[in-house]
Amino acid sequence: MSRIQESVIIRTVVRIMVPFIELFALYVIIHGAGGPGGGFQGGVIFGAAIILYAMIYGIAEGKKRVSDALDRILASTGLTIYAGTGLLCILFGGMFLQYGAVPLIPDDPAKVSKYLIDLVEIGIGTTVAAVMISLFFDVSPPESEEGELPDYEGAD
């Protein structure tokens, strides 16, 4: 890992861009049910925003925003949302993942399906984003104080 980026231009641009990238990620996730995109793509974009931030401001700063514990919990909750949606369908008497069975909006199972698929996409997106971020943090060496080469022996 190189030293923390000190160029003012890059730091400023990244600070402005990160929220927009995250917003775009949410857009891609929500449109997963009805258009191109989906949980996986959106999750990757969301993860990329955090990774970009961590690359410019340093791993330590990035970990302050998304800690390892938070990462792990997000990765777990995402898939629990997915499987939980499936179980919700069973609870209302349908088959596993038979979204139409949930009486969320009366007389319109198709619309219920759409919203529940969105929920599933959100779950997938959460997990993918968390896993992307943790992959990045896992392969990045621990940072040393003054930009020296880090001590690889202590890395694990």
Next chain:
Amino acid sequence: MTGFDLIATHLPVLTVVIPLIAGFLTPIVGWIDRRLPWYWVMLATLVILLITLSNLATVITTDTIHYKLGGWNPPFGIEYVIDLLNGFVCLIIAFIGFMVAIYSKESVKKEVPGKTTQFYTVFLLLITGLMGMTITGDIFNFYVFLEISSLTAYALIAMGDRGDGVVASFNYLIMGTVAASFILLGIGYLYAVTGTLNMADMHNLLPDIYENKVVLAALAFFMAGFSIKVGLFPLHAWLPDAYTHAPSTASALIAGLMTKVGVYAMVRFMFSVFTPAFVIDVNMTEILTWAAALAIIVGSVFAIAQSDIKRMLAYSSISQIGYILLGFGLVNVIGITGGLLHIMNHAFMKCALFLVAGAVFYKTDIRNIYQFQGLGKKMPITTTVFLIAALSMIGVPGTVGFTSKWYLALGSIEADQWIFVAVILVSSLLNIVYFWRIFDNIWFGHPHEIENIKRDEAPLTMLIPMVILAILCVFFGFFSGYPIEQIFEPLATTLLGGVP
């Protein structure tokens, strides 16, 4: 209407969903308290065991269970089908999973320190993958679960011996990926010519186009891919390293289950996707029996040459997989009954042996069998379990190994293949050779200070599953009539489907 009735129709899908959810909740459970994941995994595997028991009971008393995921009708939607064959394999997976989960507590603490939460997460995901592969009636869904189980197995093996474990896992990854690619190609070919992914539907559509070369190529791809997955003799190179260097708990789980599910998949594709008549017609079964016979002999011979106990057991696995495939390759009812029986037996015996190896390593840090002297005095219960499982592996009457070898020999005679009877006999003698070295060291080896050896038994959490497995080895040695009459023989008859 009780609560059970409400959930009863959904039991097939829950066998896959429960380990999946439990697996993903493990990091959270482990984050709350580092000691909790073990209880969590035990609870999850126990629930799965009860569900699979109930599933199998339903199949035996009524009929095949079909479950439509998302309410979509097959052949368009994904369908889960439980018949006798996979109901029984699911039960084996759940049972071995539960036993290994109980055993894992101390062993994991010692062999993968600081990573117990991750270990248990991957452990449950491996069970998810194996369950999914077994239960699904859709060949693409099958492939997805195959990948889940393979990836988790690579991760488990890589957690083993520092350095060696990673290399073994990498070798397995390369071979496993080649195998998975073959299987995916086969699935693609079949989809191209039939336009369906549902196994039952494909079974009906395929007979019309058997002269098509694409179908033949698909069969060849499947058999090559599964042969790598189960470690059939010439394609076994990944197996010994992977079993040797994985953590003991993972070795027991992978050796007990991975290859069995591979064999199940091979059988399912040979008999339920293609028809037995077609597979016999293109000589696939004959190739299979000869490869299996070769594996039986070569695996045993290699096992004699090993001094590391886990490596020896790994080579012995190669030989035992040969027995199972020999039974299926004979394509007669008795042979297939023997093969099915040996799936169960080998899961019990090999799992028990690997658990013993792990317990010995836990107490003494020894894996070299020439340093086992005096172990019979130090760990009497553990070594007795080893004795029973090893006798069963040899095929001594009164143990399960005898029953299945008996059926396999009868099947060979019925198929007029006397040479395989000779192969089974020779291999049993070779088994005695490689197990005798260990018996000799454990009970008859005389170290200089044998009087000073104190009794130092493995912890209770390790002893209970080992003893249960040993008892089952003997129990089914005497009372294998019920499962054979209720499950294996009807199953063999249905699998053959009218072929004499």
